[in-house]
Amino acid sequence: MNPEPDAAPQTAQPQTAEERELAALEQEADLLEARAQRRGGLPRLRRALQVQAPVLVALAVVMLLWGRSTPQQATAATPSPPLIGMTDAHLDPPSSSGGPVYAYVTVRNNGGTADKLVGASSPWAGKITVVNGASAAAVPWITVPAHGSVTLKADAQRLALSDLKRVPKLGDTIQLDLNFATSGTVYVFAPVGPVGSLTVLDVVNAMKHMDQLPPE
Structure with missing residues (x-):
């Protein structure tokens, strides 16, 4: 009598709500990573920041110098004329x-x-x-x-x-x-x-x- 073939292995299912939520988050993370790779992902964003960074720095310097050179409004009261x-x-x-x-x-x-x-x-x-x-x-x-x-x-x-x-x-x-x-x-x-x-x-x-x- 031939022995019965082994049953197909069963995939372990999450037993708790926390485990099911963690699995869902891991699946969503995989989807986001795949989508990012198709669109150029983080490297493209990094390259954009590298290109724009000098422009942003220059703009910040100009704004700083303009602020220092702007005349401040006089706060002292003007003396009254002679009487x-x-x-x-x-x-x-x-x-x-x-x-x-x-x-x-x-x-x-x-x-x-x-x-x-x-x-x-x-x-x-x-x-x-x-x-x-x-x-x-x-x-x-x-x-x-x-x-x-x-x-x-x-x-x-x-x-x-x-x-x-x-x-x-x-x-x-x-x-x-x-x-x-x-x-x-x-x-x-x-x-x-x-x-x-x-x-x-x-x-x-x-x-x-x-x-x-x-x-x-």
Whole structure:
């Protein structure tokens, strides 16, 4: 009696859900690898990156340099322009010996930028010079600092009125036009006499004859 032939070998089947899932993933991986080989696979992608890499590096360098050269927006606030005002203007009474008449004033600058007093004029005088109080030498300008003040006084810088069209007397009100490099012309009324002797009525009467010599 011949022995029965051996049965055909049976393929082992996965017994658990984890084994079945692992087998499915391995089969999908095989399919993806075969598809990649037909399309050139990873070597083609690697070659593309090798070709494009220098271009990408050059573009990155250009963007970096452009960013460094782009002007940065200013964050600091722009200083405010000069804002000139004047107080305590007055003139010395003229001396019996003649000569120039001296005027004094405190110039205030409430702005954020300095200005320069570069000259002055008046209907009363043919010439006004900014002079040094000690030597009476002419000075080209006086700087009025931002948020600061300058006082023209006898022992410092002051205004000298000469070529007088009329000799001012005690109690007269004199119009002084001070010229500034940035602010232009700013006028003030100054009494002949002590500081603070100017009244509202004096100003009203002087304004009736702005920019001209008032009648005697």
